[in-house]
Amino acid sequence: MSIRTIMIFPEFQNMEVIDGIRNKYDPLAQLVRPHITLVFPFENETSDEEIKDILNKRLQNVKPFKIVMNGISMQEDSFGNYLFLDIKTGADDICAIHKVLYENEFKQFDLGFGYKPHMTIGKLQTVDELKIAYKELENMDDTFTAIVNKISVEMIGKNEESIIVIEKQL
Numbered sequence: 001m002s003i004r005t006i007m008i009f010p011e012f013q014n015m016e017v018i019d020g021i022r023n024k025y026d027p028l029a030q031l032v033r034p035h036i037t038l039v040f041p042f043e044n045e046t047s048d049e050e051i052k053d054i055l056n057k058r059l060q061n062v063k064p065f066k067i068v069m070n071g072i073s074m075q076e077d078s079f080g081n082y083l084f085l086d087i088k089t090g091a092d093d094i095c096a097i098h099k100v101l102y103e104n105e106f107k108q109f110d111l112g113f114g115y116k117p118h119m120t121i122g123k124l125q126t127v128d129e130l131k132i133a134y135k136e137l138e139n140m141d142d143t144f145t146a147i148v149n150k151i152s153v154e155m156i157g158k159n160e161e162s163i164i165v166i167e168k169q170l
Helices: 015-025 048-058 091-102 127-137
Strands: 003-008 036-043 065-077 080-089 118-124 143-148 150-156 162-169
Touching: 003 048, 015 080, 015 118, 015 127, 015 143, 036 091, 036 118, 048 091, 048 150, 048 162, 065 091, 065 118, 065 127, 080 091, 080 127, 118 127
Parallel strands: none
Antiparallel strands: 003 036, 003 150, 065 080, 065 143, 080 118, 150 162
């Protein structure tokens, strides 16, 4: 049984800015491309083919949409100390996809947390490190724009690497 995640991998013209930040602050930077998580890591017996069928059924009316990301926020919770790149346009579309998946076939994996779409660009060991990193980045004014035209399913490999197993075109 493998651990999988459902995500969006936006393709920005200025991706090197995000990559630079992630290389400094995100331990997963070399293992998974910059992404927006729709369904957090889950493990079950469902085959990739069945997941593909679920995505085709649940997302049949979802059309490609624009996202604009700008601004940094931080979050401290039981999972860690995070830096997020905020979504300014497209969050409603992303929330709708997240909701339809968690309300149906992925309901058993819903941990009941509120969902705020974002891109993780850092995970720090301590709150102090988080605050220092946030202070360094809080005035970053870069804007990242992309058209989301596919949803991807990754399998997390035994070395934590991302292996794309499904790409659903919108």
